[in-house]
Amino acid sequence: MKHIMAIIKPFKLDDVRKTLVELGVQGLSVTEIKGFGRQKGHTEIYRGTEYEVSFLPKIQISVVVSDELSDSVVDAILNAAKTGQIGDGKIFVLPVEKAVRIRTGESGAEAL
Amino acid sequence: MYRKFIYPILAIAGFITVSSEPAFAAEETAYVFNTLLFLIGGFLVMWMAAGFAMLEAGMVRSKNVAMQCTKNIALYAIGGLMFWLLGYNLMYDGVDGGFIGSFTAFAVPDPSADTGDYSAASDWFFQMVFCATAASIVSGTLAERIKLWPFLIFVALLCGVIYPIQGAWQWGGGWLSEAGFSDFAGSTIVHSTGGWAALMGALILGARAGKYGENGSINAMPGSSMPLATLGTFILWLGWFGFNGGSQLALGSLEDASSISVIFMNTNLAAAGGVVTALILTQILYKKVDLTMCLNGALAGLVSITAEPLMPSPIMAIIIGSIGGIIVVFAVPLLDKLKIDDVVGAIPVHLLAGIWGTLAVPLTNPDITFGSQILGIVSVGVFVSAVSAILWYVMKMTIGIRVTPEAELMGLDRSELGMDAYPEFTKQ
Numbered sequence: 001m002k003h004i005m006a007i008i009k010p011f012k013l014d015d016v017r018k019t020l021v022e023l024g025v026q027g028l029s030v031t032e033i034k035g036f037g038r039q040k041g042h043t044e045i046y047r048g049t050e051y052e053v054s055f056l057p058k059i060q061i062s063v064v065v066s067d068e069l070s071d072s073v074v075d076a077i078l079n080a081a082k083t084g085q086i087g088d089g090k091i092f093v094l095p096v097e098k099a100v101r102i103r104t105g106e107s108g109a110e111a112l
Numbered sequence: 113m114y115r116k117f118i119y120p121i122l123a124i125a126g127f128i129t130v131s132s133e134p135a136f137a138a139e140e141t142a143y144v145f146n147t148l149l150f151l152i153g154g155f156l157v158m159w160m161a162a163g164f165a166m167l168e169a170g171m172v173r174s175k176n177v178a179m180q181c182t183k184n185i186a187l188y189a190i191g192g193l194m195f196w197l198l199g200y201n202l203m204y205d206g207v208d209g210g211f212i213g214s215f216t217a218f219a220v221p222d223p224s225a226d227t228g229d230y231s232a233a234s235d236w237f238f239q240m241v242f243c244a245t246a247a248s249i250v251s252g253t254l255a256e257r258i259k260l261w262p263f264l265i266f267v268a269l270l271c272g273v274i275y276p277i278q279g280a281w282q283w284g285g286g287w288l289s290e291a292g293f294s295d296f297a298g299s300t301i302v303h304s305t306g307g308w309a310a311l312m313g314a315l316i317l318g319a320r321a322g323k324y325g326e327n328g329s330i331n332a333m334p335g336s337s338m339p340l341a342t343l344g345t346f347i348l349w350l351g352w353f354g355f356n357g358g359s360q361l362a363l364g365s366l367e368d369a370s371s372i373s374v375i376f377m378n379t380n381l382a383a384a385g386g387v388v389t390a391l392i393l394t395q396i397l398y399k400k401v402d403l404t405m406c407l408n409g410a411l412a413g414l415v416s417i418t419a420e421p422l423m424p425s426p427i428m429a430i431i432i433g434s435i436g437g438i439i440v441v442f443a444v445p446l447l448d449k450l451k452i453d454d455v456v457g458a459i460p461v462h463l464l465a466g467i468w469g470t471l472a473v474p475l476t477n478p479d480i481t482f483g484s485q486i487l488g489i490v491s492v493g494v495f496v497s498a499v500s501a502i503l504w505y506v507m508k509m510t511i512g513i514r515v516t517p518e519a520e521l522m523g524l525d526r527s528e529l530g531m532d533a534y535p536e537f538t539k540q
Contacts, residue, residue, distance in 0.1 A: 045398045047405065047457070048445030051332035 001096040001112065002070040006061045007035060007089040008081040013059050019080040020063060023072060026112060028063040039086045058089060064096055066109055142364025143230060149372075150234035153358020157241035160351030161188045164248040167344030168255060169533075171335035171404065171456045175523025176256045177533035183251045183260065187267045191244035194272035199243055200236050203276035207284035212277055229362070238358060242302050243271050243279075245355075249306025252456035254313045256333075257320050257520050260528050262513040266313070266503055274499050275305055278492045293488035294480040297359035299419035299469035300488055305496050307463025310454070312500040316508055319453030321520050330448050333455075338403055345407040349383055352414045356421040375421040379414065382421075382433025386413020389437030397441070405441055408457045412436035415462055416469035423476040432472050436465040 008016060013030065020028060034055035041054035065073055074091055082088055101111040165184035169177050200218040207213050220233050247267045254263065279301050281288035295301050323331055335341055356379045362368045390409025394402040413433030417424070424432060443460035452459070470489050474480045507513050514520075519527030526532070 045400065045402070046332035046334050047402060047448075048398070048441075049330045049332040049448060 001064055001066060001099055001109065003062060003064050003094040003096045004070065004073050004077070004091065005094065006077045006081065006091040007033070007058050008061065008077070009083065009087060009089060010057055010059045012081045012083070013061070015080040016061060016077055019076040020073065023076050024069070025063050025065060025073065028061055031060045031062075033058050033060045037087065037090070056087060064099060064112060066112060142362075143228075145363040146230035146361075147234045149358055149360070149363040150230060150238040153354035154234070154238040154241050156351045156354025157238075157245060157358065158351075160241075160245055160348050160355070161185075161248060163344045163347030163349075163351055164245075164252065165344065166340045166347060167407070168252045168456055170337040170339070170341030170344060171252070172255050173333060173523070174336040174534055175525055177336055177525065178529055178531055179260065179524035180251070180255055181533075182529060183255075183263060184248065186260075186264055187247045187251055188244050190264055190268050191247045191271035192240050194268050195240040195243045195276070196236070198272040199276040200239060202273065203239070203279040203284045207280045207286045209290050210286055211281065212286075213280050213284055229364070239283075242298060242355070243275050246275050246302045246306040246309075247271055249303065249458050249462045250310045250313060252458040253310035253454045254317055255455040256524065257514055258313075258317055259511075259513055259515055260524075262507045262511055265507065266309075266500075269503060270309055270500075274309070274496055275302075278305060278495055281491070282488065288488050288491065291487055292481060292484035294473050294477065294485070295419050295470060295488065296421060296473075297356045297418045299415055299466040300492050303415045303418065303462040303466035304470070304489065305492060307459055307461075307466055308493055308496040309500040310458050311452070311463060312497055313504050314452050314454055314459070316501065316504040317513055319451055320455075321517055323453050324448075324451045328449075335404065341404065341407055345410055349380075349410060349414065352379055352383070352418075356418055360422070371422055377426065378417055378421045378424050378429035381426055381429040382413040382417035382436070383410045384413070385430040385433030386410050386416070386437035386440070389413075389434040390441050393438065393441040404457070405444065408440045408444070408461050409437035411461045412440040412465040415465040416472065418466075419469040420473040420477050420480075423473075425476075428476050432469065432475075435468060435472075436461075439464050439468055 006016070010032075017028070035058050036054055036056060041052050041056075043050045044053050045051075061077070063073060070093060074093065077091055098107060099109075099111040100107045161184065165181055168180045168184065172180050195218075197217050198215060201216045202213045205213040205216065218236050220236075226232055247270050250267070250270065251263070276284075280286045282293060282295055282301055283289070320333065323333065325331065353376050357372045357375050360368055360372045360375060363372065386409040387406050388409075390405045390412075391401055394400070394405045413436045416432045416436030417429055421429075440457060440460045443464050444454075444457050447454050447459060454460070467489055470485050471482065473485055474482050504513065515524060515527060
């Protein structure tokens with residue numbers, strides 16, 4: 001099983017969600033985060049004072065899928081979330097040791 | 113063609129025939145309308161308390177929102193109680209060209225003894241809401257680092273003693289009014305008074321932790337809710353029609369009604385001038401419009417016109433309000449340069465625009481001189497500043513007025529109240 005964690009631009013969430021559902025992904029979770037990559041921040045002014053905006057709002061999507069599905073999920077997210085502008089985000093794939101469904105107690109691939 | 117007149121005429125004739133006597137006699141009309149003006153103007157000004165609360169809640173960070181709301185509702189209650197217990201009579205009872213009224217509680221006369229031009233209780237109510245407004249001004253400046261109870265103690269003394277005494281000098285018929293000073297609805301008496309008290313507090317309390325760094329750096333601390341701040345400003349704007357309009361103090365004649373209408377119009381024009389000036393200035397200076405400055409601009413325009421909302425022509429009202437807007441746009445960063453931390457801009461809006469509004473009166477009112485205006489500004493300023501500073505300092509040295517650094521970082525909601533303004537995420 002793989003945990004695919006993608007950091008994407010907030011307005012891309014719905015496109016990514018649609019693609020993943022079409023692919024057969026059974027569930028995902030979403031967090032609002034802030035972050036920056038290689039792009040520098042910029043300055044804004046509040047009541048006459050300049051301040052650094054280093055962090056930009058992003059969305060972090062987490063899906064846990066079987067090993068076989070992992071590559072197609074990564075490709076799907078990549079295509080749906082890409083705009084070609086800086087700040088598009090990143091996708092990480094992590095190994096998952098164990099997965100459990102709380103309602104039934106099943107574990108392993110059945111829990112996904 | 114006459115049919116559309118027949119039915120109303122018949123109805124009125126029928127009504128006059130059927131009712132045994134008119135609802136009130138002609139000589140009582142003035143009393144009733146004067147009283148109504150105080151009651152309606154009064155509750156409009158009371159509504160400004162909601163405006164202050166929302167504006168301040170929106171301008172502080174989330175971790176301090178519940179505390180700011182607490183301060184606002186508490187100060188309004190305490191201010192009202194103190195104004196009954198001490199304030200009203202200290203301001204109005206037997207001043208007679210002097211400095212002070214009497215240290216007694218306001219007693220409501222029996223309706224049968226409530227003679228004169230208006231109901232006594234309506235006058236108490238109308239004056240009370242002005243007093244409480246002055247206290248509301250102070251809470252914005254000192255937000256995010258002041259302890260609750262010392263602040264409320266200050267409010268009690270501001271509303272029970274400080275505000276009434278300087279108010280007695282002018283509206284109570286004291287020495288200042290006899291010297292020719294003019295302040296129609298309170299640019300000095302209410303707004304500058306609140307502003308001086310806030311300034312003294314800010315100086316003695318100190319800035320928020322992390323606000324000012326070494327070598328002159330300033331950290332912006334953006335407010336948590338622009339919609340609340342905007343709503344608060346609109347609510348204040350609405351309440352101001354009661355503030356300025358009600359200060360005509362009479363609605364018993366054509367002239368009164370006409371004057372109040374002009375006052376409403378000038379009040380609105382001045383606010384509008386303040387907004388547009390702030391809009392344009394921030395666009396030019398910062399390349400982007402600053403919403404919070406526009407909100408401050410509206411209020412500065414309102415404060416500026418408050419000393420004389422009747423005499424100005426529409427153009428003058430706009431100009432007076434616009435200059436208030438200019439003052440605010442430049443004063444806010446200036447205060448930061450001086451390391452005076454005013455969270456909501458109350459000092460520029462109420463103190464500085466209040467001084468400007470008071471000075472502007474002779475520009476449109478030929479009966480008033482700059483000399484008498486300066487006399488009023490300075491005497492009220494010295495008195496309020498001195499007493500406020502002593503109060504703040506004594507409390508600082510005894511019970512302390514500032515929360516601990518840890519409490520300030522954690523946020524006053526958690527540390528002083530034990531609650532969150534926006535508690536979701538772990539509780540649902």
